[in-house]
Amino acid sequence: MLKYREIANELEAYIRDNKLQQGDKLPVLETLMTTFEASKSTITKALGLLEKKGVVFQVRGSGIFVRRFNRTGYISLLSKQGFKKSHEDHNHTSKILELDVRTPSEEVANNLGMSVEDEVYYVKRIQYVDGKALCIEESFYNKTLIPYLNKEIVSESIFNYITEALGLKIGFSDKYLHVDKINAEEAEFLGLETGDPKLDIETIYHLTNGQPFDYSKLTYNYKQSQFFIQENREL
Known part of the structure; x- marks a missing residue:
């Protein structure tokens, strides 16, 4: 599996396991680069994949936030x-x-x-x-x-x-x-x-x-x- 996909899967698991809610902020890009020992472009691709899946949203100048509401059964x-x-x-x-x-x-x-x-x-x-x-x-x-x-x-x-x-x-x-x-x-x-x-x-x-x-x-x-x-x- 490509590294950016692995990182995306790990971030999604982190959000799920920690029961993060809509609007909760994720670590900044530099922290993610250090945590996953990955380049900026790799982290950016991973975040882009999660954004397409509706897991996170990014606000320029503010950070990366969890998108999903805690609504089950849908x-x-x-x-x-x-x-x-x-x-x-x-x-x-x-x-x-x-x-x-x-x-x-x-x-x-x-x-x-x-x-x-x-x-x-x-x-x-x-x-x-x-x-x-x-x-x-x-x-x-x-x-x-x-x-x-x-x-x-x-x-x-x-x-x-x-x-x-x-x-x-x-x-x-x-x-x-x-x-x-x-x-x-x-x-x-x-x-x-x-x-x-x-x-x-x-x-x-x-x-x-x-x-x-x-x-x-x-x-x-x-x-x-x-x-x-x-x-x-x-x-």
């Missing part, structure tokens, strides 16, 4: 870390409904840039927060890139497995939102009534080289779901 629509990160202070569990290898539909194949004759891992599970159903998740993973999944991996964080065990680097994602009414099966899974409102989010996740590896469809329980978007100025 899911970032721009995050690639999933909703588990948004509910890290809550009990997060999942129930696996299906896990198998199959050939993709034309829709799935098109979104993953693969052939309908190739294979994908199909995962269907219900995600719970504090024992309440948050969403139904259906995910399709390109088996060429994600060659192995089992129930143990799927019960935890698949993305942690992809980055830590497989050593793949997750890059960007494209999201598509659609409001509709839930059907009978979805209502049963989410503890709602047929015809209640729902939010569907389709996401295509790409590696840093631009190759799509995961196409997911999430159907959210409208009673349990809250979302936010952090906007950033152009750097």
Whole structure:
């Protein structure tokens, strides 16, 4: 990992571990250079990365400040870390409904840039927060890139497995939102009534080289779901 990214990760962990709040000031640039034994340009790149992520903001002549409010339970629509990160202070569990290898539909194949004759891992599970159903998740993973999944991996964080065990680097994602009414099966899974409102989010996740590896469809329980978007100025 590049040094500026390592520094950015350490600073974000420092903010989280010390429960810093919106407006709390971080050490000045010179102190950070000494602490991390890094050049000014490296620290500046690390801070720029954190500013793009909405973790800090910089005020010319005043310093570097924490940006995030201490508001839990909201899911970032721009995050690639999933909703588990948004509910890290809550009990997060999942129930696996299906896990198998199959050939993709034309829709799935098109979104993953693969052939309908190739294979994908199909995962269907219900995600719970504090024992309440948050969403139904259906995910399709390109088996060429994600060659192995089992129930143990799927019960935890698949993305942690992809980055830590497989050593793949997750890059960007494209999201598509659609409001509709839930059907009978979805209502049963989410503890709602047929015809209640729902939010569907389709996401295509790409590696840093631009190759799509995961196409997911999430159907959210409208009673349990809250979302936010952090906007950033152009750097």
